[in-house]
Amino acid sequence: MLEIKNLHASVDNKEILKGINLVVKPGEVHAIMGPNGAGKSTLASVVAGKDEFEVTKGEVLLDGQDLADDAPEERAHKGIFLSFQYPIEIPGVTVTNFMKTAINESRKARGQEDMPANEMLKMIKEKAELLEIDRKFLSRSLNEGFSGGEKKRNEIFQMAMLEPKVAILDETDSGLDIDALRIVAAGVNKLRSKDNAVVVITHYQRLLDYIIPDFVHVLYDGKIVKSGDASLALELEEKGYDWIKQEMAL
């Protein structure tokens, strides 16, 4: 589904990703862990098409199609979703109106008609319930004055609405208390299917107690230096990243 081949990317001529290889198949959950500055968020941004990063080598493929020439919105239309570590506040635009715009833009790009209003409302209601989001919340301005937890929950709500093929969750657990973490993780789990995939980027293991990964990758200095199953996350939690450095003689 998502294939990343020998991906190199830099910003201001400084290389941050130094040859990433990753294959994500439908139905899978991958976790990418690593210390600060390893390139985790850069990887997420590059896959989503942020133009301040320059891809110098390698490619990102979705269903075999190279995404290199696609703007962020085109990637979104094809099924890439990025949950932001720091979601942006948009005063004056309600959550509901924002989702209407986003969904209908995607539909337009796919040559579909706008979603009928009643269908949209039904979907919004359904997905809001999934994430235990209060109805009032939907008529508030997007992310404006939201708590950290509300912002992250709203990100997953957007993911639920947009139904992406590949969802990348960038540090979705940061700033969440344990209850919010549970709700967010339960939401993600309910959205999982055999046809989509989730890439969880996290610093800590605790989110992975709730979203069990099939694969765990350790990103260090722009490269994936170790891959394993869920037990690798536990080992990292216990031993820290220094252990990897020593083992890999980095």
Add this chain to the structure above:
Amino acid sequence: MELKDKLVNAFMAFENQVDLDHPVHDVRSAAMKVFENQGFPTKKMEAWKYTSLKSLEKLDFSIFPKEAATLEYKDVKKYFLHEVDTYKIVFVDGVYSSFLSETTHQGIDVCLMSAALTKDMYKPIIEAYFNKVASKEENLTALNTAFSKEGAYIHIPKNTQAMKPIEIIHFATGREQALLLQPRNLVVVEENAEVQILERHQSLSENAVFTNAVTEIFAAKSAIIDFYKVQNDNNSASLVDNTYIDQHSQSVVTLHTFSFGGKMTRNNLNFYQNGERIDSTMKGVTIIGDGQHVDHHTLVHHIQPNCESHQDYKGIYDGNSTGVFNGKIMVDRLAQKTNAFQQNNNLLISDKSSINTKPQLEIFADDVKCSHGCTIGQLDHEALFYLQSRGIGKKEAQALLMYAFANNVLESVRIPELKKRVNALIAEKLGVNLGFEL
């Protein structure tokens, strides 16, 4: 002939049309002398450093309105706030249009300046308020005073609330190649009275129009006034809008200026706080593009203690448009416990657009809170990426961000239909369908 000379000559002709024995005529004559001495403001004057009238002075303006042209309501309906019931004072090429207007004398006076300046029953009000708060020295205000004859006259007596908003609309039909209009408005709101007023200048052709307007507003003790200026004129129309507001204790005056159209727009907005616990609020949204210039000059003069002023101006400049914001706050020695707030935020969308912004604070009291801030920036790339990553195209994403940037200024608009209208105008100005009902 230069426009100034033409105006000086025209004044003599003007004197044939008005009652020379009326006390107001002495005011006019004195004002004409001021203009004759000073002429039009030039870029050498600090207050006019960034705004030039030179190209306007070259045009051959018709100075006196001819007979009223007729306009069909259906053709101009869209310029009215037709969703709600309003009083209307409408002028076509400077001449009152009784057909399009809806004035009243029931409980309040919503009528014509020409009547107020000539009929005896209005004499006490005219003597007390006409040309009192307006500047006697400012060039263009003096010019307007010299030719003051027509405009809107609004008088709300003590303890009275105007039941409907009042619309003042000045249409220019384009029958003249170039038309100079000088409307003069007087708004007197007595103690504990309340009114909402909307004003717009609308040219209906591509012919040049230059409007030099003066509005005097008097807010007595505990009066509440909401004034909305909708500036969305054709690109061949220029406007100098001089507004003078004399506020007394506990009065609340809120003035919104929405500047989306016009070739050159200069707003001179002056608040004088002659009492305690006064609240003065000025808000503005400016969205302009190629060939347009908008200049906001504001003044708040804090004269008495315990008063507040709030200014929040947002500007979005595209193409080769230019903007000016000059916000002057004066706090007299007596005006302790003043709370003055000023904010001016600007987005430059194109490499060719520019803005000159300048806060100007003169504070002579020592126990005051005065804050000011101005920003000039571009759209936030991270925010743009966020919206794009949700599938929203770049152009729409930019529009959404600009909309969000300007939107909060509308929170204080108290006529819901107007708010909706301005919201729609902002969306239209930004050139995209936002995909939802505003």
